[in-house]
Amino acid sequence: MNSSKKKSFWRITLRQKYLYLMSIPFVIWVFVFSYLPIWGWTMAFQKFRPGRSFLEQKWVGFEHFRMLFQDAQFFNALKNTLAMSFMGLVAGFTIPILFAVLLNEVRTSFTKRFVQTVSYLPHFVSWVIVAGIVTKFLALDGAVNQLLVQLHILDEPIQFMAKENLFWYVVTSADVWKETGWNAIIFLAAISGISAELYEAARVDGASRIRQIWHITLPGIRTTFILLLIMAIGHLLSIGFEKQFLLGNHLVKEKSEVLDLYALNYGIGMGRYSFGTAINVFNSIISLILLFVANGIFKKMTKESVM
Template identity: 55%
Template sequence: MEGATIAKDALTVQGTEQLSKKRHKITWKKIKEQRGLILMALPFVIWILIFNYTPLVGWVIAFQDYKPQNGFFGSEWVGFKHFIDLFNEPLFYTALKNTLGMGGLGLVFGTLSSITFALMLNEIRFSKFKRFTQTVSYLPHFVSWVVVANIVIQSLSPSGVVNQLLMSWNMIDSPINFMANPDYFWGIVTVSDVWKETGWNAIIYLAAMTSIDQEMYEAARVDGATRLQQMRHITLPAIRPIIIVLLIMSIGNLINIGFEKQMLLGNNIVADQALVIEKYALDYGIGMFRYSFGTAIGIFKSVVSIILIVIFNSIAKRTGEGQLM
């Protein structure tokens, strides 16, 4: 009995080794067949390694009292001192609140506006008008935030077009200084970002809609479905995996919203509402020559982003929707 078991185990091991060799041969065969594509992708892989992964070596200074004149090896090791200082800073939590608040608003309204706009464009049957509308809609994406911020500030000034319209419609009695009211700042940033990026973000949803089988729409029309019902029961379910994947990617960048919008649209009156993590790192880290402290902030952002991606990817995986990993 023991001999039969040993022989069976030996055959199993032998079969596994043969299968492994076969897979190895198939892998090298595929590499040889696709060597042209691999060579084309190689420069981009090298670029990513140099500019995205090599700088991670610099994370070591977050655990040092880094001095540029001493370098990596001459600086004193302090462990988690800078992380402790970071979490003891009240201003850090203000920046974190603002970052998550504006990031969350941008995520919700940005996603909804992009999907809605893509659905509306997909329903346009006049192709020339559709192409014209799509082109005009994504042009703001290429406009600098410096220009956009100037347009927004001028439009929302007491003598701007927004106040003039509101007064002509008898909605207000006197002009409102929107840019000097901290309660309006998050909304102004969100609306500005939505206006600038909706057309560009809708492109991928439109591309996904073009792959939907048109026979499904024809069958729905035969059954008497309206356009709204077709969008609800055919278009949205078909692009749901794309929506989930893009949502997961956006959630991963929830804390990486940049600081250009906040810096250009902000002023001294709304400074507390405009302070975000990256601006905090710039002003209280690099700006004050606290390189280790600034690096600790960067590590915190990266860890939070990874955690958010993993959590929401796991949720999507369990629900059977689109996923990244």
């Protein structure tokens, strides 16, 4: 039996040799840029000094991690990261799915293509430009304040960008506006893969369009949704720092500093390369744990897994 399996494996490998050859450059790319840099994690356990060889570095064990967990600012950055990540996770899945479902219901082909094209154009806009647009819109004389005052929702304009308690919502809203159209593409692709016969059978049975969406469209994209959600949970701590750096200011610093920005300011920015590396090691380990936990939970609940 084992011999026949081996023969079958090599037969399939030989048949698909060109596919394997085509994948070699990508395997090399992943190894060089994703696995080889893991060697740099050793800096987290050293008192790294530029210009010295690896053997000349002083080993300090878990000293940088102890400093990390004793710093109140680190826990504040962790709280901000988790809060904005969770808000972005909820809004970043709910709104694109709703948008994709509604866009799928549009019957005019030209209108559908036009709306889809316009919606994902902001994805290609730099966060520098997006931050400028958001800041202008939320200024005291911006469009948002003028609209809210004219609708008598506000008595006078407020400084949105100077309110700590509004910063998380500003960042999440800007991210949703920028990425909704792009994130909806994969859900639209999943919806297009659903058999048209299911919808025809539902219409024959008298199902309304709402019923068709609830019983056919949403279950049809469940696998795609779960896969993307598990991967997103694994990146909860890796939200970058561009949004927070560009939209933040000294007035909202306590709410804008995330882990990557913390590593930049208190690690690389202060020449503490080992301390910055320790932050990234913590980030990667927690992300890996979240990925396995999320995968395990969804595997028990839905019998589906990405690993």
